[in-house]
Amino acid sequence: MDFKEICRRLSQLPTEGLYQNDFFLTWDKSLEELEAIDQVADAMRALREANKSCRIFDSGLGISLFRDNSTRTRFSYASACNLLGLEVQDLDEKKSQLSHGETVRETANMISFMADVIGIRDDMYIGKGHTYQKNVAAYVQEGYEDGILEQRPTLVNLQCDIDHPTQIMADTLHVMHTFGGAEALKGKKIAMTWAYSPSYGKPLSVPQGAVGLLTRYGADVSLAYPEGYDIMEDVLELGKKQAKASGGSLTVTHSMEEAFADADVVYPKSWAPFAAMEERTELYAQGDQKGIDELEQRLLANNAKFKNWTCSEEMMKKTKDGKALYLHCLPADISGVSCAEGEVDASVFDRYRVPLYKQASFKPYIIAAMIFLQKVKDPAAKLEELWQRDLPRWSK
Amino acid sequence: MDFKEICRRLSQLPTEGLYQNDFFLTWDKSLEELEAIDQVADAMRALREANKSCRIFDSGLGISLFRDNSTRTRFSYASACNLLGLEVQDLDEKKSQLSHGETVRETANMISFMADVIGIRDDMYIGKGHTYQKNVAAYVQEGYEDGILEQRPTLVNLQCDIDHPTQIMADTLHVMHTFGGAEALKGKKIAMTWAYSPSYGKPLSVPQGAVGLLTRYGADVSLAYPEGYDIMEDVLELGKKQAKASGGSLTVTHSMEEAFADADVVYPKSWAPFAAMEERTELYAQGDQKGIDELEQRLLANNAKFKNWTCSEEMMKKTKDGKALYLHCLPADISGVSCAEGEVDASVFDRYRVPLYKQASFKPYIIAAMIFLQKVKDPAAKLEELWQRDLPRWSK
């Protein structure tokens, strides 16, 4: 889309609610606010492609806190911060004194004296990650009001136990670009399905994020998983309500075939049963290693019953013209490549490699757009200004 | 204070001795030099609050070397470097080849080809940290004179076995702001007291730093600890001499009550006996793990005799109007919060949380000011220039 057109559209959207505010869950935001993020993401890509600097910070820090290993999200966050002029400072809990009796309230303030953004990935324990992020945000707000912090750093959820907004918004923007805009999602069948993986305990934030976001665009979302692999009840209810309001639908099925049948988009990936993750969280809290090991064995054994839940060539044939858009948040468990039997056939994965990598390329821009809208009051005017400023990012 | 007023005052202070020089110990510097650091710290905060960039480096590196875990000091140093335009590059001894027979002289040169500042935290072993810092400084000076280094990186002591200058200067600046300037410290009673903690072996650099700095402002410093918990003899002697010269006093007592009585400021925190730390250093040098374990048990048992050395509500009532300013370098061992019995009652800590966090907020500015004065020849003129330049830090 044309840069001028993006700015024109953006100027019509309400962005005050995003300014100086946090991003926890997509459903905290209106559809128009989400569109503003998408527009800014596209605008920043256009600026970068035109070799124009997107820096709005001369100096400043983007704090990152990753409680789980990460390549993609870590690099996406670092890229987004760098694009805007912020330096990433990692809060490595092993190198810090957090074990030394320090409270979340204290850490939140101590890292924020010169912090503009805080990105947190905390998806391991059910009922913990989102709460932790809310607490950090509340404490820095309090610190700002008490005059401890000169600026109030805003928070970006880089994945929690409930939602994975930067992932699912990048995925969705990719779908929109593929089909021709948000409007094009109306009536499209999207299959968010469980798939077999030889590992266990993969986060629920992607399927939950999909249910929480895709149901808002009038799509027919089919959520498929073997019995027992339920997602969070609240998110499911929300999805149903949203689907109804948007003129779409949300169907739950226990047949992968049913979900794939005539689907326009398929998103097959492994996740752990919500109930099992709750149990694991409890066992970790009790330090019950024996219980944890037993749970793992039980889950792996249960997973193995559903090896036929895989995105095979045969399964792909059932989709719309056999050519549904295949999505994955990566890395995927590819049969015969990264494991004996996994989420997807190697030939399917290979055929979709380019669109899959493009899908991933939206994440740094989505994160940059979230931060941009948290930090800039009149985003359309600022984008125009950046375009006119025409400061080369790379002086070739 | 008014920005112009700060610059005017700063222009009257002698800063040549700070320029291109290192910062090891507060008592290496004159009172006027320390005031210059305080003034610049306040000026940089004013610049930042006015959204004016403080960058004096277009590019450059701030090396950090932490030989102990750290959140606050690490983030303070990173914030200070970023504020001035330097990128932090961490010398992680585990990822380096330091074990590979490399000498301090060699490392000091190898990391300094493009380094503007080196910040070192090395507080673990008595007689080691300060010496190590001095050696690094001497080697980069030599490297500069030999034409190996194009610029001579300056050193900032981020904590050593003797002093913790960035901490105690931040603490003191907080006290000055609370009471109305350096002059207001004259005649104030400041209780630097030991307090019980269930951990052992906490560094002596804070009490020593307090004795080494606060005695210079005409305050009545009361150093209190249970018998046996002596600090470094040299620092104590220095403190006595300085107190006399400044018209204040330094009293050693073995009664917390006595120290708290009518105190204007209290700084109760745990530390290890100097003699025990010397012993531990020796045991580590010999690799005597059994001896180290026995020493730990002995120290913990001894600590436990003094659980009544705690900053309780009762103890606070003994202070001036029951309202002394409570200080801590954080994190504190809070009774019933981070441990069963610790340095301070939860209710006392909670009441002082906002001033405590403000106290901590001075540290990044103190570090930035130290670096600024090491790097800028005419600091008053440069600050005026930064104010006039009016380059937005954050382009909102």
Added chain:
Amino acid sequence: MDFKEICRRLSQLPTEGLYQNDFFLTWDKSLEELEAIDQVADAMRALREANKSCRIFDSGLGISLFRDNSTRTRFSYASACNLLGLEVQDLDEKKSQLSHGETVRETANMISFMADVIGIRDDMYIGKGHTYQKNVAAYVQEGYEDGILEQRPTLVNLQCDIDHPTQIMADTLHVMHTFGGAEALKGKKIAMTWAYSPSYGKPLSVPQGAVGLLTRYGADVSLAYPEGYDIMEDVLELGKKQAKASGGSLTVTHSMEEAFADADVVYPKSWAPFAAMEERTELYAQGDQKGIDELEQRLLANNAKFKNWTCSEEMMKKTKDGKALYLHCLPADISGVSCAEGEVDASVFDRYRVPLYKQASFKPYIIAAMIFLQKVKDPAAKLEELWQRDLPRWSK
């Protein structure tokens, strides 16, 4: 040399082949291309010494991937990136999801959405490091062509199993500066010799790099090692061919004395036999820990037979006027300092400490020059522009 003179000379050299291209091995490049890198390295040092900013990036990322511990190369790369305006983002394989079934192709793309340069050190396993780097480069090229990546990050070899170009080019530039230019190497005798070290398994990339580069300048290169400590056959053959073409020579000898006799330059350092490294690579691939341990013992025992291969004072006396230029990539195993018996006598090392550290100081500039020439189309004009721009790096 005069800055204008450097730019004039540079404008006569062919640099199109370096632009937007990778740097794997010195022998991939023409002598004139290598001279261009040397000229730019000198120019950037001149700019920095004149306190002129070398930034050509307003924002951007320099990815680093170190598969082995490193101080010098890590800091050199970070310094070079910072000098040009790039922020280093480390791909720490322990913190990433690389074990999680992710392919090299995927990682290469995922880290490159906003990457301008990728620096890789991967020297541990024979037949792996170079191949890995080639693969990464091929995958990002493919990603660029497929429209996944907006820019194609260029690759800098920070050491592989075959060559160590940034090291050997820095070493060679140091030799050129010492003797008065590239021309002065003609007819000089350079002894690249094995030396005893109590450790085993040191990389072959330095001696191979020396053979691959120094033979191109008309020097008489004497490669000396105890029988069995052969380097890669291909590199040796290449060296012979190059020596012949350049009017120099490459002699292999199994006598350190012979190599040192009348040498102008000596580079004594330990390395492992190529065949043993191949064997080790195989054992690692099979996960045969017992075999690895046995190999280590065997290699250490074999090394110990050649303790007399050391750069002693006596040995130095055999060189030209007893004053050959002593080189080492550091850290060296210094007899009586970092080990009982090692590569070099303490008195020899001490006498050459200043030139040795200067030798090391060329590495950040060589890396910066490689990146500069990968990123700038008309380097002579850009250097002139940077000089004229006269933007202070450090606003004193």
